[in-house]
Amino acid sequence: MTATLHTPPVEAPRQQTDKRVVRRRLGPGHRIRFAFWIGPFLALAVWSAGSASGVIAPAILSAPWDVVIAFEDQWVNHDLLGNVLSSLERSAIGLSLGVVTGAVLAVVSGLSRIGESLIDGPIQIKRSVPTLALIPLFIAWFGIGQEMKIITIALISMVPIYIHTHNGLRSIDGRYAELAETIGINRGEFVRHIVLPGALPGFLLGMRFAVTSSLLGLVVVEQYNAVSGIGHMITLAEQYGQTDVIVVGLVIYGVFGYCADSAVRLTARRVLAWRQTLEG
Amino acid sequence: MATDARGLTTEPAVRVRNLHRSFTSDGGVLNGLDLDIAPGEFVALIGRSGTGKSTLLRALAGLDRDVAGYGQIDVPDAVSVVFQDSRLLPWKRILDNVVFGLRGADAGERGRQALAEVGLAGRERAWPYQLSGGEQQRAALARSLVREPQLLLADEPFGALDALTRIRMHVLLRKLCEAHRPAVLLVTHDVDEAIVLADRVILLDAGVVDTDVRVELENRSRSDAGFAALRSLLLDRLGVAADA
Numbered sequence: 454m455t456a457t458l459h460t461p462p463v464e465a466p467r468q469q470t471d472k473r474v475v476r477r478r479l480g481p482g483h484r485i486r487f488a489f490w491i492g493p494f495l496a497l498a499v500w501s502a503g504s505a506s507g508v509i510a511p512a513i514l515s516a517p518w519d520v521v522i523a524f525e526d527q528w529v530n531h532d533l534l535g536n537v538l539s540s541l542e543r544s545a546i547g548l549s550l551g552v553v554t555g556a557v558l559a560v561v562s563g564l565s566r567i568g569e570s571l572i573d574g575p576i577q578i579k580r581s582v583p584t585l586a587l588i589p590l591f592i593a594w595f596g597i598g599q600e601m602k603i604i605t606i607a608l609i610s611m612v613p614i615y616i617h618t619h620n621g622l623r624s625i626d627g628r629y630a631e632l633a634e635t636i637g638i639n640r641g642e643f644v645r646h647i648v649l650p651g652a653l654p655g656f657l658l659g660m661r662f663a664v665t666s667s668l669l670g671l672v673v674v675e676q677y678n679a680v681s682g683i684g685h686m687i688t689l690a691e692q693y694g695q696t697d698v699i700v701v702g703l704v705i706y707g708v709f710g711y712c713a714d715s716a717v718r719l720t721a722r723r724v725l726a727w728r729q730t731l732e733g
Numbered sequence: 734m735a736t737d738a739r740g741l742t743t744e745p746a747v748r749v750r751n752l753h754r755s756f757t758s759d760g761g762v763l764n765g766l767d768l769d770i771a772p773g774e775f776v777a778l779i780g781r782s783g784t785g786k787s788t789l790l791r792a793l794a795g796l797d798r799d800v801a802g803y804g805q806i807d808v809p810d811a812v813s814v815v816f817q818d819s820r821l822l823p824w825k826r827i828l829d830n831v832v833f834g835l836r837g838a839d840a841g842e843r844g845r846q847a848l849a850e851v852g853l854a855g856r857e858r859a860w861p862y863q864l865s866g867g868e869q870q871r872a873a874l875a876r877s878l879v880r881e882p883q884l885l886l887a888d889e890p891f892g893a894l895d896a897l898t899r900i901r902m903h904v905l906l907r908k909l910c911e912a913h914r915p916a917v918l919l920v921t922h923d924v925d926e927a928i929v930l931a932d933r934v935i936l937l938d939a940g941v942v943d944t945d946v947r948v949e950l951e952n953r954s955r956s957d958a959g960f961a962a963l964r965s966l967l968l969d970r971l972g973v974a975a976d977a
Binding site for chain 1: 812
């Protein structure tokens with residue numbers, strides 16, 4: 454029997470051919486640049502076209518350019534910036550309190566059976582009670598000032614953080630806990646190196662819900678005895694029938710919510726780089 | 734009991750006496766097992782499925798707190814476990830996985846050395862998912878050895894690897910064990926793997942030691958006559974007709 458030696462061709466082909474079998478992609482594929490902005494800009498274009506052609510009557514929804522004029526008027530004559538800042542302050546303080554409380558409660562209830570029996574039930578009950586219905590009680594307890602508003606927002610944003618962090622934590626593979634036991638680390642190190650990073654995907658999903666619910670909470674709480682804030686501005690405009698001002702408020706809400714959500718998603722992409730998922 | 738170079742009797746690294754473990758009330762998995770492993774001794778544990786190999790290993794690792802039973806277990810303080818899956822934490826880079834839980838200012842440097850020893854120098858910053866199955870298992874070995882264990886417990890560590898990677902891992906594990914000299918208990922399904930690696934092969938049946946043989950071969954190649962004889966003895970005890 455003779456062995457055949459396969460030597461590579463002496464002359465490399467001039468034109469590199471590339472013949473391959475390519476399967477149809479089932480995942481979402483490569484990222485599109487500025488993909489975040491395409492949908493909102495399309496919505497804006499539809500709105501403009503509708504208003505310009507008269508399909509959308511000004512009484513139904515003000516035209517984008519009228520909203521821009523109303524925006525300018527509010528900015529110059531009615532301290533729109535002050536309203537925006539005081540709303541942002543309320544939601545930021547409320548959100549921070551809610552996020553910290555929600556995360557701490559989720560870790561305690563996720564890691565300890567006693568903690569779970571004490572914490573989980575009340576939170577599920579709170580979840581099924583509409584926050585709107587709680588406001589009269591909160592007014593009785595905390596007065597009608599800033600305190601009541603911040604506590605309401607904190608409670609609204611705490612729930613999604615708790616639910617998703619708790620769920621993320623309980624979904625951590627039990628084999629990692631076993632590994633930690635054989636390595637001989639203490640409970641604090643276990644929380645820091647396994648529980649928190651493992652629950653992070655869940656926490657960040659909860660964060661996406663929490664940032665928007667903290668903004669939504671504003672509309673409700675700023676209807677009560679507020680002298681500033683976007684919700685206050687909308688309530689006033691409602692009384693005077695100023696549709697364009699209402700739309701200014703709504704647009705600001707939309708922009709805030711969208712920016713906050715994008716910020717969380719970008720953070721998530723960065724801190725979850727260790728995952729190999731369809732997110733890409 | 735083993736004797737050291739001066740002929741003195743040394744304490745075994747592992748001493749198990751009358752060990753019973755059972756998952757159901759009607760029958761035990763381990764039924765009065767006795768076992769000694771000398772310091773630095775490499776013991777391979779084989780046996781059919783369900784004969785208690787993993788149960789014994791988990792008992793030595795202290796991972797069977799919910800399993801009923803009794804008996805006496807003495808193991809050293811420094812015990813490392815290598816599992817069938819690498820169990821690298823997916824959210825930690827390779828070096829951070831290797832030095833996870835390690836104390837001391839020089840932990841990072843020791844981790845780098847351990848990675849270099851298993852042939853993974855340069856992959857310190859990689860995420861676990863970027864490594865192949867064999868590389869992940871090498872990182873897991875580095876994580877175990879950087880702790881300088883007196884006892885290394887390995888539960889079918891090469892079970893999920895392909896045949897070629899397995900052979901490379903055998904060479905690596907032998908080399909590492911000769912350098913670090915931990916006592917080793919390796920659970921495996923593979924009789925050849927047991928003979929290639931171990932100083933002593935223990936065959937478990939019905940929850941007790943059925944066969945306990947010392948591997949004293951000059952040449953650990955499969956073509957060696959002594960290898961074949963030992964292999965057919967063990968296969969015979971396992972109830973498999975040896976083809977050699």
